[in-house]
Amino acid sequence: MDTAELGALSVAKQVDARGTACPGPLLEAKRAIAACPVGGVMEILSSDEGTKEDVTRWCAKMQHEYLGDLEADGYWRVFMRRTK
Amino acid sequence: MTTEVDRDELIRQLTARVEALEAQAPKDALALGVIQGGLDYTMAAFIVALGAAAYDMEVDMFFTFWATAALRDPKKPAKKGLMDKMFGVMLPRGAGKLPLSKMQMLGMGPVMIKQVMKKHGALSLEELMSQAGELGVRIHVCTMSMDLMGIKKEELIDYPHMDFVGVGTFVDMAAKARQAWFF
Numbered sequence: 001m002d003t004a005e006l007g008a009l010s011v012a013k014q015v016d017a018r019g020t021a022c023p024g025p026l027l028e029a030k031r032a033i034a035a036c037p038v039g040g041v042m043e044i045l046s047s048d049e050g051t052k053e054d055v056t057r058w059c060a061k062m063q064h065e066y067l068g069d070l071e072a073d074g075y076w077r078v079f080m081r082r083t084k
Numbered sequence: 085m086t087t088e089v090d091r092d093e094l095i096r097q098l099t100a101r102v103e104a105l106e107a108q109a110p111k112d113a114l115a116l117g118v119i120q121g122g123l124d125y126t127m128a129a130f131i132v133a134l135g136a137a138a139y140d141m142e143v144d145m146f147f148t149f150w151a152t153a154a155l156r157d158p159k160k161p162a163k164k165g166l167m168d169k170m171f172g173v174m175l176p177r178g179a180g181k182l183p184l185s186k187m188q189m190l191g192m193g194p195v196m197i198k199q200v201m202k203k204h205g206a207l208s209l210e211e212l213m214s215q216a217g218e219l220g221v222r223i224h225v226c227t228m229s230m231d232l233m234g235i236k237k238e239e240l241i242d243y244p245h246m247d248f249v250g251v252g253t254f255v256d257m258a259a260k261a262r263q264a265w266f267f
Contacts, residue, residue: 021206023134027215030138047205054135061139 001068006079009067012040018047018075025051026058033064036082041067044078052076113142113261117254120267121150121176122185123194123209129267130212137219144261145216146254148226151267152233154179154209155225157241168234175233178241179209217244224249224257 013036017025025046059066067079187193258264
């Protein structure tokens with residue numbers, strides 16, 4: 001997905017993990033996924049750059065779909081789709 | 085030509101072989117040996133444990149030797165004999181009192197590292213432990229270490245998945261897990 005597509009996604013569940021250090025964002029994503037409907041998009045906000053790769057691999061392991069990330073002012077917006 | 089009987093026999097043999105292979109296959113699990121007992125090592129062990137739990141892996145942590153003292157609860161006293169009492173005084177009274185393996189600087193090191201961690205939003209060791217409990221990470225305490233150091237069950241933290249085992253249990257867990265790491 002390109003920047004415009006990512007920015008235009010309709011987000012079903014947002015997790016704000018900014019200000020927490022590793023492994024905080026990943027743990028918050030794991031907890032929040034239950035509240036995201038199957039097929040819905042979850043957006044994770046993180047100020048830890050490592051979250052991008054962590055969530056990419058986490059999605060591959062959990063068989064969710066990693067959609068991409070956007071860099072914002074001092075944090076990253078990481079998008080994924082819950083597939084099951 | 086394969087007859088029905090051959091096919092049934094083949095299926096039976098293959099099923100038996102698959103079952104035998106499955107029984108030997110490593111579980112999606114991580115076994116962590118926690119030994120050193122420093123604040124840095126113990127935090128690293130819990131961060132890895134939480135990462136693995138987030139990846140839906142089963143996590144078994146075996147606490148032995150110096151690391152056993154990290155599980156003490158400073159608010160819980162225990163009745164002890166003289167030697168055990170002496171050890172009890174010398175060993176750290178729980179997660180909040182662990183020394184660093186480097187830069188201890190007569191106690192200044194841990195104080196400084198905790199300030200830096202707070203500033204960066206890192207979870208404290210106590211918080212890591214409580215999250216590990218919520219995520220089902222299991223803690224197995226080495227009974228021999230407890231005996232050697234006079235650490236009693238009643239002075240350990242309330243942790244939802246804790247039991248008391250010997251090395252055989254850990255070896256079995258490590259053999260069945262995909263990997264075993266040591267801290």
